[in-house]
Amino acid sequence: MPELIEARGIQFSYQQYRSENVPILRDFSLTIHEGECFCLLGPSGCGKTTALRLVAGFQFPDSGSLTLEGREIGGPGVERAVVFQGDDSLFNWLDAIDNVAFGLRMRGVEKGEREESARKFLRLVGLNGQDRKYPTELSGGMKQRIQIARVLANDPKVLLMDEPFGALDAQTRAELQDEVVRIWMQTRKTILFITHDIGEAILLGDRIGVMRRGPGSNIREIIPVTLPRPRSRATLEFGQLYERINRLIMEEVKLGREAVHVGS
Amino acid sequence: MSAVNTTVIGAGARAQRAARRPFLDSNWMYVISIASMLVLWQLVAGLFFRPEFFPTPLIVVHKGWELVSDGSIWGHIGVSLARIMSGFLIGSLIAAPIGLLMGSFKPIRTFFDPYTQFFRFIPSIAWLTPAVIWFGIGETPKVLIIVYTTIFIVIINTIVGVSNVSENKIWAGRCLGASGRQIFFHVTLPATLPFILTGMRLAMGNSFATVVAAEMIAADQGIGFLIFNSRLWMATDIIFLAIVLLGVLGFTTDRIFRILIRRFARQYGPIE
Numbered sequence: 001m002p003e004l005i006e007a008r009g010i011q012f013s014y015q016q017y018r019s020e021n022v023p024i025l026r027d028f029s030l031t032i033h034e035g036e037c038f039c040l041l042g043p044s045g046c047g048k049t050t051a052l053r054l055v056a057g058f059q060f061p062d063s064g065s066l067t068l069e070g071r072e073i074g075g076p077g078v079e080r081a082v083v084f085q086g087d088d089s090l091f092n093w094l095d096a097i098d099n100v101a102f103g104l105r106m107r108g109v110e111k112g113e114r115e116e117s118a119r120k121f122l123r124l125v126g127l128n129g130q131d132r133k134y135p136t137e138l139s140g141g142m143k144q145r146i147q148i149a150r151v152l153a154n155d156p157k158v159l160l161m162d163e164p165f166g167a168l169d170a171q172t173r174a175e176l177q178d179e180v181v182r183i184w185m186q187t188r189k190t191i192l193f194i195t196h197d198i199g200e201a202i203l204l205g206d207r208i209g210v211m212r213r214g215p216g217s218n219i220r221e222i223i224p225v226t227l228p229r230p231r232s233r234a235t236l237e238f239g240q241l242y243e244r245i246n247r248l249i250m251e252e253v254k255l256g257r258e259a260v261h262v263g264s
Numbered sequence: 265m266s267a268v269n270t271t272v273i274g275a276g277a278r279a280q281r282a283a284r285r286p287f288l289d290s291n292w293m294y295v296i297s298i299a300s301m302l303v304l305w306q307l308v309a310g311l312f313f314r315p316e317f318f319p320t321p322l323i324v325v326h327k328g329w330e331l332v333s334d335g336s337i338w339g340h341i342g343v344s345l346a347r348i349m350s351g352f353l354i355g356s357l358i359a360a361p362i363g364l365l366m367g368s369f370k371p372i373r374t375f376f377d378p379y380t381q382f383f384r385f386i387p388s389i390a391w392l393t394p395a396v397i398w399f400g401i402g403e404t405p406k407v408l409i410i411v412y413t414t415i416f417i418v419i420i421n422t423i424v425g426v427s428n429v430s431e432n433k434i435w436a437g438r439c440l441g442a443s444g445r446q447i448f449f450h451v452t453l454p455a456t457l458p459f460i461l462t463g464m465r466l467a468m469g470n471s472f473a474t475v476v477a478a479e480m481i482a483a484d485q486g487i488g489f490l491i492f493n494s495r496l497w498m499a500t501d502i503i504f505l506a507i508v509l510l511g512v513l514g515f516t517t518d519r520i521f522r523i524l525i526r527r528f529a530r531q532y533g534p535i536e
Contacts (some may be wrong), residue, residue: 091433102440150440
């Protein structure tokens with residue numbers, strides 16, 4: 001049986017205006033198993049988001065193979081739902097329930113049925129009673145909850161989450177991290193979660209892929225996390241794992257600085 | 265102790281602000297603003313000029329009352345407004361879809377771009393003579409050049425609106441299974457609506473300008489005709505009445521338009 005998502009030997013570079021192409025990913029490989037939560041962790045600017053955009057089908061690799069259940073990814077698809085970092089992906093002219101029901105509406109599901117389903121997923125993400133509110137009337141945390149409900153309602157095979165809590169305050173972020181763990185345990189959806197927050201990666205991930213510094217990044221090391229869920233930051237194992245990953249990332253950051261010095 | 269003091273001072277300042285705000289923020293400022301303009305006009309016109317040269321507001325109001333009483337003003341107002349409204353609505357209905365298509369599809373944009381960039385610099389009034397030759401002296405040429413005026417403003421605003429739709433909205437729509445056609449109707453169109461509405465509000469202003477020019481040149485009724493015709497016997501009081509009337513009508517239609525937007529399109533986040 002093929003793995004759910006398989007990336008092999010991917011090269012990707014950005015065309016730059018009037019200068020050489022900047023390599024973002026070089027020989028990037030990644031395997032995601034059905035039902036797991038995989039966290040892609042790395043210093044800022046290392047190409048994590050690019051990796052997610054490739055899996056989402058928003059962009060295409062220059063070379064290498066990228067497959068979902070053995071089939072080459074050729075563009076965006078309903079089986080790969082993206083939760084974006086900011087709230088500019090929400091449809092601000094639709095209320096919470098219509099945002100969540102959007103995918104079902106596009107598929108021609110009848111109004112009563114899709115609203116019932118949307119209500120169910122709003123409850124799942126802890127937003128009961130906010131059905132008829134518009135995104136502008138909701139807080140940052142609530143808006144990310146709507147995004148999560150919106151993709152879940154569409155029943156994708158995998159959730160692609162691009163630093164979804166990066167713009168939230170610490171309190172709300174912690175709340176939503178717990179929420180993702182709860183939802184994941186309930187639905188067992190495959191998740192690819194992009195983050196630069198080590199603690200977040202350990203709280204959520206079955207495996208953590210630590211990326212190298214850019215340019216030309218790939219995964220340096222994959223660290224399995226076997227701690228039972230729900231996890232607490234206040235355990236020794238958590239702390240040890242945090243230190244180990246932190247060292248890896250510091251090394252990468254240092255390498256990056258040296259490269260700059262040598263270059264200048 | 266200091267905490268208590270802070271609270272008390274804070275509360276005092278709040279109370280002061282609360283006491284001041286209702287007056288400064290309220291419609292009273294509007295009234296004061298308009299009244300001072302009228303007083304200034306009355307003083308300058310009354311003290312320094314003869315009424316045939318620059319009539320005072322009192323004279324203009326008096327004249328206005330006369331024309332309202334004998335009913336002759338309503339025809340002019342009605343005709344001008346009908347021309348503006350029909351041209352404005354037809355123009356918007358044509359322009360919004362073209363702007364959406366131009367904004368969404370590169371080939372269409374490239375194809376139409378030379379036309380919009382060429383024709384939008386030709387004032388609509390320049391077309392009046394050909395329009396009269398082609399369509400006669402009835403309502404058609406006047407409405408057509410207002411359509412012309414409206415189209416380019418709404419098209420350009422709509423294109424800007426489309427390019428302002430956040431990429432993530434489109435991607436999100438695609439991920440949720442929307443086809444290209446569905447993206448166009450369910451994402452691009454509603455996300456662009458505020459820009460279309462703003463374009464329409466701007467176009468309304470230009471429609472007023474155009475109708476007056478058109479009526480001055482080729483009409484026997486309407487506010488523009490009233491102004492131009494009155495010059496024949498130096499009826500400056502009527503001319504100023506018509507000028508003020510234009511401002512009042514423009515102000516009122518924009519207000520009504522905004523109220524309609526707020527009532528029916530609030531969720532699209534219109535720019536106020």
